[in-house]
Amino acid sequence: MTSPRLDVAIFSFNRGAYLKNCVDSLQRNMPGIGWTVYDDGSDEPDTVAYLQSLGEHVLHMKSAGENRHGGYYNNMQAALDATQADYLLMLQDDLQVVRPFALEELSRIHQIFDQSPSTVFISPLFLKGSKRAYFQQRYQPDAGLRCYRWSADPAETGRVPQKYADIAVLHVARLRQSGWQFADSEEGNGALAARLFGDMVQAAEPWVFYIPEEPAYRGRVLTFGAKLAVRMSGNRVKSFQDMSPQASLAFSQRDLGVYPFAEDFVDTVDPTVRKPYKFNAYRTRWLPLILNKLELLGRRFWRP
Numbered sequence: 001m002t003s004p005r006l007d008v009a010i011f012s013f014n015r016g017a018y019l020k021n022c023v024d025s026l027q028r029n030m031p032g033i034g035w036t037v038y039d040d041g042s043d044e045p046d047t048v049a050y051l052q053s054l055g056e057h058v059l060h061m062k063s064a065g066e067n068r069h070g071g072y073y074n075n076m077q078a079a080l081d082a083t084q085a086d087y088l089l090m091l092q093d094d095l096q097v098v099r100p101f102a103l104e105e106l107s108r109i110h111q112i113f114d115q116s117p118s119t120v121f122i123s124p125l126f127l128k129g130s131k132r133a134y135f136q137q138r139y140q141p142d143a144g145l146r147c148y149r150w151s152a153d154p155a156e157t158g159r160v161p162q163k164y165a166d167i168a169v170l171h172v173a174r175l176r177q178s179g180w181q182f183a184d185s186e187e188g189n190g191a192l193a194a195r196l197f198g199d200m201v202q203a204a205e206p207w208v209f210y211i212p213e214e215p216a217y218r219g220r221v222l223t224f225g226a227k228l229a230v231r232m233s234g235n236r237v238k239s240f241q242d243m244s245p246q247a248s249l250a251f252s253q254r255d256l257g258v259y260p261f262a263e264d265f266v267d268t269v270d271p272t273v274r275k276p277y278k279f280n281a282y283r284t285r286w287l288p289l290i291l292n293k294l295e296l297l298g299r300r301f302w303r304p
Contacts, residue, residue: 001047001107003107003229004085004086004087004107004109004110005034005084005085005086006033006086006087006088006089006165006169007033007034007035007036007083007085007088007089008011008026008030008033008034008035008036008087008088008089008091008108009035009036009038009076009083009085009086009088009090009091010022010023010026010036010037010038010091010092011037011038011040011075011077011079011090011091011092011093012034012037012038012039012040012042012045012051012074012093013039013040013041013042013091013093014042014043014046014047015047015093015094016042016044016046016047016048016049016050016051016213017046017049017237018093018094018211018214018235018237019037019047019051019093020050021096021211021237021239022091022093022094022095022096022097023035024094025096025098025242026091026097026237028097028127028241028242029097029098029099029101029207030097030101030102030207033101034056034085035053035057036058037054037058037059037077038059038061038076038079039051039058039060039061040061040071040072040075041060041061041062041079042069044206047289048248050282059078061074061075061078062074062146067081072166073182073184073185073189075184076090076166076182077181077182080170080172080175080176080180082170085111085172086110086171086172086173087106087110087113087170087171087172087195087228088169088170088172089124089168089169089170089276090166090167090168090169090170091167091208092166092167094210094211094212094279095167095208095209096118096208096209096211096216096239096240097207097208098126098207098208098209098240098241098242098243098266099207099243099247099248099251100242100243100245100246100248100284103205104235105205105207105252106120107207108145108146109122109169109203110145111145112145112201113171115145116145116198116201118172118197118198118199119177119197119198119199119200119201120171120174120196120198120200120203121163121164121165121168121169121170121171121193121197121200121201121293122147122168122173122201122203123161123165123167123168123169123200123201123202123203123206124167124168124169124170124203124206124207124208125165125167125208125210126206126208126209126260126262126265126266127164127202127206127259127260127262127263128261128262128276128277128279129261129262129263129264129276130277130278131212131277132259132261135259135261136259137152137237138150138151138152138162139216140153140221140246141200141204141256141257142175143256145203146204146205146256147203147204147282148200148201148203148204148256148259149199149201149202150199152198156209158189159187159190159193159235160186160187160190161190161200161201162190162194162199162200163190163193164184164186164192164193164194164195164200165195166186166187166188167208167237168200169203173236175188179194180192180196180198180276181243197294203260204256205251205252206260207259207300208239209262209266210239210277210279211237211238211239211240211279212268212273212277212278213238213273213277213278213279214237214238214279221252231258236296238268238270238273239269239270240266240267240268240269240271241266241268243265243266247265251265256299263275263276263277264279264288
């Protein structure tokens with residue numbers, strides 16, 4: 001049998017510095033893995049210049065205008081339709097590959113899919129430390145396949161992340177055989193996945209995480225609160241230190257009773273970034289948070 005192939009799709013919009021951090025981390029830690037940037041019509045000059053520097057690695061997608069998610073899910077569908085790989089890793093531009101991804105880890109992904117016929121999504125993300133109790137109650141270790149499986153009360157109706165998450169490794173053939181078409185929200189995709197597939201699996205050795213305190217677009221624009229928060233926090237990418245090969249090896253050999261919370265294993269280059277990490281810059285200070293909420297509320301009721 002030939003080795004399975006993994007491709008990476010990165011979805012971007014007007015966050016050139018974050019996109020560069022994502023691409024650089026991918027090239028450092030997943031060398032030899034094919035990747036493509038699906039850009040949703042960026043027009044910010046520095047982002048456009050960086051996209052041009054990537055050449056054929058970029059596909060310029062037609063934007064979906066003022067939709068809350070822009071063309072994100074259309075672009076995800078385009079990536080799924082285009083890939084010739086067995087598995088497809090979906091990333092956003094505000095993510096970083098934080099440790100070396102060894103070839104045997106692709107074999108583990110293949111083994112999980114092979115022995116779990118109803119599994120279509122595997123999460124590559126470290127768990128958020130702000131949700132420790134939530135994840136520890138809902139994920140149970142599978143020592144045989146070295147992963148975590150959902151084990152919540154059957155009465156619980158949540159479909160994200162039990163069934164689906166936007167950031168995941170996808171089993172391409174199973175999605176195509178099901179006739180999968182992405183819905184226009186994470187919740188909608190979770191509902192669709194619940195009808196078609198088994199639970200999503202959490203990787204025991206995740207290798208990707210969100211950059212803290214990033215600018216969060218809504219409707220393809222930054223709210224005033226989001227802009228203010230970025231200015232107040234220094235307008236820089238709060239990137240992570242890569243795990244060393246030795247630390248990564250120890251991480252991959254740990255007991256699965258030690259859950260992979262990002263705050264326990266991954267540190268930012270800037271030591272002043274607080275833990276547990278916050279992922280939208282406007283959530284780090286009360287004034288930007290209030291301004292952001294007011295503007296989003298106003299958009300709902302006063303659309304032109």
